[in-house]
Amino acid sequence: MPEEHSRGARLVVGLISGTSMDGIDAALVRISGPATQPRVRLLGFETYRYSAPVRRRILRIAAGEAATAGEISQLNFLLGELFAEATLRVCRTARVPLGRLAAIGTHGQTIYHQGSPTREAGRLVTSTLQVAEPAVIAERTGAPVVADFRPADMAAGGQGAPLVPLVDYLLLRDARRGTVALNIGGIANFTVIPANARPEDVFGFDTGPGNMIIDGLVRHFSHGQKTYDAGGRWAARGRVIEPLLAQVLREPFFQRQPPKSAGREEFGQRFVEHFFLKRRGARAEDLLRTATELTPRTITDALDRFVLGSISIHRLIVSGGGAHNRLLVSRLSQLLPRLRVQLSDACGLPVDAKEAIAFAVLADRTMHGLPGNLPRVTGARRAVVLGKISRP
Amino acid sequence: MPEEHSRGARLVVGLISGTSMDGIDAALVRISGPATQPRVRLLGFETYRYSAPVRRRILRIAAGEAATAGEISQLNFLLGELFAEATLRVCRTARVPLGRLAAIGTHGQTIYHQGSPTREAGRLVTSTLQVAEPAVIAERTGAPVVADFRPADMAAGGQGAPLVPLVDYLLLRDARRGTVALNIGGIANFTVIPANARPEDVFGFDTGPGNMIIDGLVRHFSHGQKTYDAGGRWAARGRVIEPLLAQVLREPFFQRQPPKSAGREEFGQRFVEHFFLKRRGARAEDLLRTATELTPRTITDALDRFVLGSISIHRLIVSGGGAHNRLLVSRLSQLLPRLRVQLSDACGLPVDAKEAIAFAVLADRTMHGLPGNLPRVTGARRAVVLGKISRP
Numbered sequence: 001m002p003e004e005h006s007r008g009a010r011l012v013v014g015l016i017s018g019t020s021m022d023g024i025d026a027a028l029v030r031i032s033g034p035a036t037q038p039r040v041r042l043l044g045f046e047t048y049r050y051s052a053p054v055r056r057r058i059l060r061i062a063a064g065e066a067a068t069a070g071e072i073s074q075l076n077f078l079l080g081e082l083f084a085e086a087t088l089r090v091c092r093t094a095r096v097p098l099g100r101l102a103a104i105g106t107h108g109q110t111i112y113h114q115g116s117p118t119r120e121a122g123r124l125v126t127s128t129l130q131v132a133e134p135a136v137i138a139e140r141t142g143a144p145v146v147a148d149f150r151p152a153d154m155a156a157g158g159q160g161a162p163l164v165p166l167v168d169y170l171l172l173r174d175a176r177r178g179t180v181a182l183n184i185g186g187i188a189n190f191t192v193i194p195a196n197a198r199p200e201d202v203f204g205f206d207t208g209p210g211n212m213i214i215d216g217l218v219r220h221f222s223h224g225q226k227t228y229d230a231g232g233r234w235a236a237r238g239r240v241i242e243p244l245l246a247q248v249l250r251e252p253f254f255q256r257q258p259p260k261s262a263g264r265e266e267f268g269q270r271f272v273e274h275f276f277l278k279r280r281g282a283r284a285e286d287l288l289r290t291a292t293e294l295t296p297r298t299i300t301d302a303l304d305r306f307v308l309g310s311i312s313i314h315r316l317i318v319s320g321g322g323a324h325n326r327l328l329v330s331r332l333s334q335l336l337p338r339l340r341v342q343l344s345d346a347c348g349l350p351v352d353a354k355e356a357i358a359f360a361v362l363a364d365r366t367m368h369g370l371p372g373n374l375p376r377v378t379g380a381r382r383a384v385v386l387g388k389i390s391r392p
Numbered sequence: 393m394p395e396e397h398s399r400g401a402r403l404v405v406g407l408i409s410g411t412s413m414d415g416i417d418a419a420l421v422r423i424s425g426p427a428t429q430p431r432v433r434l435l436g437f438e439t440y441r442y443s444a445p446v447r448r449r450i451l452r453i454a455a456g457e458a459a460t461a462g463e464i465s466q467l468n469f470l471l472g473e474l475f476a477e478a479t480l481r482v483c484r485t486a487r488v489p490l491g492r493l494a495a496i497g498t499h500g501q502t503i504y505h506q507g508s509p510t511r512e513a514g515r516l517v518t519s520t521l522q523v524a525e526p527a528v529i530a531e532r533t534g535a536p537v538v539a540d541f542r543p544a545d546m547a548a549g550g551q552g553a554p555l556v557p558l559v560d561y562l563l564l565r566d567a568r569r570g571t572v573a574l575n576i577g578g579i580a581n582f583t584v585i586p587a588n589a590r591p592e593d594v595f596g597f598d599t600g601p602g603n604m605i606i607d608g609l610v611r612h613f614s615h616g617q618k619t620y621d622a623g624g625r626w627a628a629r630g631r632v633i634e635p636l637l638a639q640v641l642r643e644p645f646f647q648r649q650p651p652k653s654a655g656r657e658e659f660g661q662r663f664v665e666h667f668f669l670k671r672r673g674a675r676a677e678d679l680l681r682t683a684t685e686l687t688p689r690t691i692t693d694a695l696d697r698f699v700l701g702s703i704s705i706h707r708l709i710v711s712g713g714g715a716h717n718r719l720l721v722s723r724l725s726q727l728l729p730r731l732r733v734q735l736s737d738a739c740g741l742p743v744d745a746k747e748a749i750a751f752a753v754l755a756d757r758t759m760h761g762l763p764g765n766l767p768r769v770t771g772a773r774r775a776v777v778l779g780k781i782s783r784p
Contacts, residue, residue: 051513053513057513064460066458066459067459067460068458069456069459069464070456070506070657072464072521073520074506074517074519075512076519076521077517077518078512078513080547081517111461112460112461114462120466121445121446125470127462127466127468127469128465129462135540135543135547136547139547139548148780151527151528152530152531154469154527155527155530156531265462387782388539388780390780391761391777
């Protein structure tokens, strides 16, 4: 597969279950134009929720609890079935026969990610592990599946994340306006696209927690009845605990120079317990308000520290589940008065669908033999073709 | 990649670490002729031994001890580095520059295999898990890597094993003589190729333990100083414990109709302990002799029960580490007086290299868009293209 530049429109499904681990986002998109300059139209989007027992299993394993190789292997194939069903569902709703799919791009479900090397048997090793077996998805759908996007970047010395920045560049670049594309999932990350940028001008990184701490607190204080703070209304009843916020902001991750990436390893349950739940006498709404302040504060700090001093930015385009948290978005607007803060829907990319769309675009790149990482963003030595192709 | 039929010779490396988990077998082969009718010449073969700590980690995880997702993820990338080094080494010794490799086919290291469905969250799921990250191998070698050969067959309803039978068919079929190709690795399996067979006439299955029990006993009684019984000499000093042999032969696996596959789950450490090590007052050499009798007996029983009644067979071609066990091979000859028992070296396939060669041939199939499983052998609903392709 050399770098052919197909201009014909093709239908591609993008699949991801993010760090929130709620379920599978499936986006059906029509990609037209050459793979080097794709145009994207969203034809369908659905979220396929995990059942409570499945979600518990994933959370337990991703939290670092010991499991047998068999449990992880069975989970991989089980999630393959669920990712296939999510594909079937989004195509059925959009009345698109499976036979018309040119490809499926699946991020899978991350259960481990270690972007910084640790020593293993005398070698420095980074690694990442996503599950949801692509061979199962290919067999159930009859379409070629591109999966496992992160390992190739890590093998080339990168952190394997974030990968969406190239897609942000392809879909959101502007000749005259500097743009920051911000995604607030479990983790928050942004992509900086200077006005009239070339790919090598683009950079981005994880800024820290997005909804992960908020959601963890909501689950705890609602005794598992709620999974997120709708609209940020619970947090809005509380007040920021300034000493706690200051303490968390001193965490080394926030000071570190980019590129950097984060996950449940950094800001998962252990983090929530250590900083928030062990705080004696604090009210739930105040802890929530503090967690909801942490996200826009760390995003703003990262922009101030690593971006705005040197690059002219006009707009901040927000996507991800956090875009529904009005308190969070309004705090972002207040903390960044000089930027135009808008939701990605305004650019044809609904906030909930944007990440899944990105993996459809990345799959299209791989199917055309084009690289999918930005070395400046991930720290890789070179741009590489991402993913592995499974043929039905 | 449609079914092009390249006739030009191509260099392919096959990599496997089998159920013995001693190290990585790397075969460098020259494949000529169309991918549908390959001719194979072995240019180099090496075994890259695992260090003791690495081997212990693999054994521990494959034995079903609990580990974190992180440990398995790190092991995956660590083994990717080792599989890449095995490739570099076999190419260096053969003085073949990496740039000349058309592809690498890697089986990886199995840490779990469950070919019979179990219920997971209300669904029947089979699964398999091989580690040794192909993206790492692709990056270090610059060659396309085909990996993860088993999942596609399992997604199509197969047991994911054995996969070598198609290669046996391609390389060992004969117009006039019925052939059984027997591989004695940790597990023993054979392929039945009737005279003048078509692919759908071929079948095969795992017969049970090959060297797995013998090796387990040697490790135990030598206190880890030895890993196998060289030439079968230790066992030759003992006598078969007939009641123990009879007891083991009653295990349900041996009675089951093919297709069937086995692994460390069935005949690993737990099996060795339950049947052999807990036997009071038995001498080491008698237990070893009994284990060394079990392998040819179960192979012969399987031939008698499922093959020789209906198919005319002239020769039994033996490969795998067990081919070095003279006691075992001579017992096979004695138990099968009507067959010509010979080592695969006689067919240009050195006994230690044959499985690694097979994965080079299977990778060549996948690179040409050709299926790699035999549905009658694995139980799959259809022949499917195996593996996932990682591009450097």
